[in-house]
Amino acid sequence: MPYWLMKSExxxxxxHDLQRLEQTRWDGVRNYQARNFLRxxxxxxxxxxxxxxxxxxxxxxxxxxxxxxxxxPTALEPDSHYFDAKASAAKNPWSAVEVAFVEAFKRVIPLAQLKAQSALLELPLVQKGSRLSVMPVSAEEWAATLALR
Structure with a gap:
């Protein structure tokens, strides 16, 4: 099974919002590489x-x-922060997915701690200049990260 990492402010x-909602739409991705991962x-x-x-x-x-x-759908909503004037119902280049809550960690695993793990050196998140909001995570990276919680 593929694993992923998705960023949200x-x-x-x-x-905790996702925990309360249980499930929600993940939208607003406006980078083509991140969009392709989303797809x-x-x-x-x-x-x-x-x-x-x-x-x-x-x-x-x-x-x-x-x-x-x-x-x-946010690409087509003029009042949305994620509106794309070039998008149309017939040709919408952006994608969304539905996600559901699984678990909130007792503490956030800080980026500095992730960067210090040799098992995570290839994870795009810890590489300089990586700003993708959606990225793949290998099974080994998944296991190494879970061991940190």
């Missing part, structure tokens, strides 16, 4: 839920993909 959607996700795939752009960035928990990718 906790003031927009935190692991590769399948129902049942597990993902690390990463809090970004906050005082303590890090992995906050686990979620599960519950749908295959579908056209992101």
């Amino acid at each position: 906790p003031d927009e959607l935190s692991i 590769s996700m399948q129902p049942g795939d597990l993902l690390f839920f990463y809090h970004s752009s906050c005082p303590e960035p890090g992995i906050a928990g686990i979620a599960r993909t519950v749908s295959a990718a579908y056209p992101d």
